Amino acid sequence: xxxxxxxxxxxxxxxxxxxxxxxxxxxxxxxxxxxxxxxxxxxxxxxxxxxxxxxxxxxxxxxxxxxxxxxxxxxxxxxxxxxxxxxxxxxxxxxxxxxxxxxxxxxxxxxxxxxxxxxxxxxxxxxxxxxxxxxxxxxxxxxxxxxxxxxxxxxxxxxxxxxxxxxxxxxxxxxxxxxxxxxxxxxxxxxxxxxxxxxxxxxxxxxxxxxxxxxxxxxxxxxxxxxxxxxxxxxxxxxxxxxxxxxxxxxxxxxxxxxxxxxxxxxxxxxxxxxxxxxxxxxxxxxxxxxxxxxxxxxxxxxxxxxxxxxxxxxxxxxxxxxxxxxxxxxxxxxxxxxxxxxxxxxxxxxxxxxxxxxxxxxxxxxxxxxxxxxxxxxxxxxxxxxxxxxxxxxxxxxxxxxxxxxxxxxxxxxxxxxxxxxxxxxxxxxxxxxxxxxxxxxxxxxxxxxxxxxxxxxxxxxxxxxxxxxxxxxxxxxxxxxxxxxxxxxxxxxxxxxxxxxxxxxxxxxxxxxxxxxxxxxxxxxxxxxxxxxxxxxxxxxxxxxxxxxxxxxxxxxxxxxxxxxxxxxxxxxxxxxxxxxxxxxxxxxxxxxxxxxxxxxxxxxxxxxxxxxxxxxxxxxxxxxxxxxxxxxxxxxxxxxxxxxxxxxxxxxxxxxxxxxxxxxxxxxxxxxxxxxxxxxxxxxxxxxxxxxxxxxxxxxxxxxxxxxxxxxxxxxxxxxxxxxxxxxxxxxxxxxxxxxxxxxxxxxxxxxxxxxxxxxxxxxxxxxxxxxxxxxxxxxxxx
Numbered sequence: 001x002x003x004x005x006x007x008x009x010x011x012x013x014x015x016x017x018x019x020x021x022x023x024x025x026x027x028x029x030x031x032x033x034x035x036x037x038x039x040x041x042x043x044x045x046x047x048x049x050x051x052x053x054x055x056x057x058x059x060x061x062x063x064x065x066x067x068x069x070x071x072x073x074x075x076x077x078x079x080x081x082x083x084x085x086x087x088x089x090x091x092x093x094x095x096x097x098x099x100x101x102x103x104x105x106x107x108x109x110x111x112x113x114x115x116x117x118x119x120x121x122x123x124x125x126x127x128x129x130x131x132x133x134x135x136x137x138x139x140x141x142x143x144x145x146x147x148x149x150x151x152x153x154x155x156x157x158x159x160x161x162x163x164x165x166x167x168x169x170x171x172x173x174x175x176x177x178x179x180x181x182x183x184x185x186x187x188x189x190x191x192x193x194x195x196x197x198x199x200x201x202x203x204x205x206x207x208x209x210x211x212x213x214x215x216x217x218x219x220x221x222x223x224x225x226x227x228x229x230x231x232x233x234x235x236x237x238x239x240x241x242x243x244x245x246x247x248x249x250x251x252x253x254x255x256x257x258x259x260x261x262x263x264x265x266x267x268x269x270x271x272x273x274x275x276x277x278x279x280x281x282x283x284x285x286x287x288x289x290x291x292x293x294x295x296x297x298x299x300x301x302x303x304x305x306x307x308x309x310x311x312x313x314x315x316x317x318x319x320x321x322x323x324x325x326x327x328x329x330x331x332x333x334x335x336x337x338x339x340x341x342x343x344x345x346x347x348x349x350x351x352x353x354x355x356x357x358x359x360x361x362x363x364x365x366x367x368x369x370x371x372x373x374x375x376x377x378x379x380x381x382x383x384x385x386x387x388x389x390x391x392x393x394x395x396x397x398x399x400x401x402x403x404x405x406x407x408x409x410x411x412x413x414x415x416x417x418x419x420x421x422x423x424x425x426x427x428x429x430x431x432x433x434x435x436x437x438x439x440x441x442x443x444x445x446x447x448x449x450x451x452x453x454x455x456x457x458x459x460x461x462x463x464x465x466x467x468x469x470x471x472x473x474x475x476x477x478x479x480x481x482x483x484x485x486x487x488x489x490x491x492x493x494x495x496x497x498x499x500x501x502x503x504x505x506x507x508x509x510x511x512x513x514x515x516x517x518x519x520x521x522x523x524x525x526x527x528x529x530x531x532x533x534x535x536x537x538x539x540x541x542x543x544x545x546x547x548x549x550x551x552x553x554x555x556x557x558x559x560x561x562x563x564x565x566x567x568x569x570x571x572x573x574x575x576x577x578x579x580x581x582x583x584x585x586x587x588x589x590x591x592x593x594x595x596x597x598x599x600x601x602x603x604x605x606x607x608x609x610x611x612x613x614x615x616x617x618x619x620x621x622x623x624x625x626x627x628x629x630x631x632x633x634x635x636x637x638x639x640x641x642x643x644x645x646x647x648x649x650x651x652x653x654x655x656x657x658x659x660x661x662x663x664x665x666x667x668x669x670x671x672x673x674x675x676x677x678x679x680x681x682x683x684x685x686x687x688x689x690x691x692x693x694x695x696x697x698x699x700x701x702x703x704x705x706x707x708x709x710x711x712x713x714x715x716x717x718x719x720x721x722x723x724x725x726x727x728x729x730x731x732x733x734x735x736x737x738x739x740x741x742x743x744x745x746x747x748x749x750x751x752x753x754x755x756x757x758x759x760x761x762x763x764x765x766x767x768x769x770x771x772x773x774x775x776x777x778x779x780x781x782x783x784x785x786x
Contacts, residue, residue, distance in 0.1 A: 031063025039213035050203035058084035153186035285484030304348030308466030313339030318476030333672035354393035508778035514557030517773035526754035529585035547574030571614030586640030604631035628670030641706035643698035659687030684726030698754035716743030742785035
């Protein structure tokens with residue numbers, strides 16, 4: 001919207017524009033003082049106009065130096081751009097900013113530029129204009145987004161919607177200082193094809209000074225109090241100038257705004273205040289983050305998950321608030337969900353040691369493809385593990401993440417304190433090792449930074465180990481500072497492609513026959529398990545009588561007549577087992593490879609042989625572990641599935657077959673040397689079964705935790721309850737998802753299975769022929785819409 005200044009006579013225009021007729025003599029004066037070092041708020045920097053200057057005018061200059069020296073300006077005479085359009089002028093310039101905000105979220109960010117002269121020519125006037133020129137731009141924002149832009153021209157404002165304005169990097173309106181016909185200079189909006197005319201042929205962002213960013217109040221007052229002749233410094237309070245400018249640029253806009261009031265919405269930093277510290281690196285980092293899509297994985301233990309936080313949000317909620325709207329896009333990722341924040345995804349595993357966190361990360365990092373990984377790990381190692389081995393374990397974790405995500409930034413935090421003096425001594429020793437771990441990898445060219453948690457004190461803990469809300473706020477501050485500094489160094493790259501998995505409900509993709517079947521006898525059956533740790537389940541034929549196993553390794557499954565399985569032959573010769581024992585497979589040690597189990601269906605006791613690759617060329621490929629579970633009471637099971645997302649399958653027993661109630665024992669390595677290796681969780685699901693229903697534990701979403709799936713026969717319909725940690729203390733731990741598959745019909749000679757065929761961590765829907773072993777597949781693409 002353009003409001004025009006009306007006049008009928010050239011003479012009145014000349015008077016209104018403050019044009020002075022002068023004798024045409026060469027311009028000469030003392031040079032302007034040196035610029036004030038940039039000191040501006042994030043908001044002012046974000047919306048700073050990007051400038052170019054038509055060739056018939058001056059470059060922006062410096063109005064006042066850091067010591068309070070005012071510029072003398074240039075007398076009229078000589079060329080229109082004489083003595084004010086050298087490359088050196090571009091290098092010595094300031095832009096000045098002041099903001100006014102209302103509690104409704106609207107802000108006016110006003111930017112002033114100074115020019116040493118404003119010279120023009122007119123009929124009968126070879127040299128007209130005035131020494132000194134001030135021009136103004138006001139960027140109107142709502143909730144940190146530009147909505148309107150106003151530029152000054154001859155005492156008036158030209159106003160446009162942001163959608164009609166060209167922007168540099170999405171936030172800097174492109175403005176040109178130009179001579180308006182026969183009149184003096186002013187601002188205009190650049191069009192899409194504007195040819196840059198300054199010496200550097202790039203958009204110019206003069207060093208910016210916010211209202212509270214001057215070297216001293218005296219310097220600012222000197223600038224505001226100076227008489228600039230026919231020009232006016234628009235940010236000053238004298239004569240109510242600033243308020244009147246904001247009012248003038250607002251009066252035709254369709255929203256309420258009080259130009260005389262500066263009151264901030266809750267949580268908004270004052271845009272007139274530069275950052276408290278003088279760390280240029282952080283300010284540069286804030287600007288760099290605006291250009292980046294951040295996919296952040298918070299990785300760690302219960303502190304990352306949020307234990308001790310009043311909302312289970314950990315440091316993640318405060319960090320989210322610091323980053324939200326300050327990046328091109330923002331996404332927290334991970335297999336766990338906790339806390340009250342817009343994106344509760346994380347990879348925080350309560351009770352986990354560094355090695356266990358590494359196991360989880362080995363699955364989660366390739367799956368979610370983060371470009372930033374925040375690590376706070378080792379508290380449990382200090383409390384009840386091998387503290388002396390923790391530094392080496394941290395090295396393994398960090399190097400593993402880099403192997404899975406070579407271009408990611410890893411931010412490693414030193415540990416927050418403990419109220420237990422013994423634990424604190426171990427933390428102190430561990431924390432001393434972390435800087436060297438980080439620095440060595442920086443020297444190797446890795447993008448890795450340290451987040452200093454030293455501001456968190458024992459007074460910020462809710463118990464002996466976990467921060468309270470104030471402690472988590474301090475953790476967020478530390479991670480935020482580390483991110484800013486890393487961004488300033490250019491260490492945050494674009495996300496390496498989209499995540500392998502999405503929870504969008506995009507049904508199932510028919511793959512048709514993925515296995516033609518193999519010959520097998522009456523004592524044999526087909527099952528699926530990941531033998532080689534590539535995250536894709538392999539095709540196995542198990543002899544229930546001898547325990548022998550033959551394998552075909554998953555190479556994607558048959559497609560277009562091409563075989564998609566690699567024959568491995570016999571991978572297990574079998575072990576002696578009784579009539580009450582069956583062969584099963586589950587990942588007991590979290591190494592991504594399923595182990596060989598012999599399960600007593602009556603006593604529920606379990607013996608295990610750990611997967612070392614399977615038998616090959618006559619060499620054994622299984623390591624005997626002996627009995628790993630002594631058994632429990634229950635009507636059915638045990639079954640094995642990862643309930644808590646730590647990469648190890650837990651021990652599940654159906655305590656009531658009619659309802660489908662399930663109790664769980666969490667895997668902490670399985671029984672060994674007479675010591676229990678399972679933690680009783682009690683009932684994790686109360687059950688929803690109806691007569692004839694089948695119960696499966698399959699991971700149908702992207703969080704790596706097994707979900708509760710009820711199947712119907714003979715339709716094959718499947719309904720799911722998504723795992724949110726399982727029931728605990730009377731609080732439900734499953735989210736009803738509804739029907740995920742309508743079913744394809746299961747014939748009398750067919751079976752239904754769930755297995756991960758494509759390696760995206762979601763189990764696919766399989767129907768196999770019990771007679772031939774052939775398999776039809778529907779690839780999980782999010783399941784049926786709810």
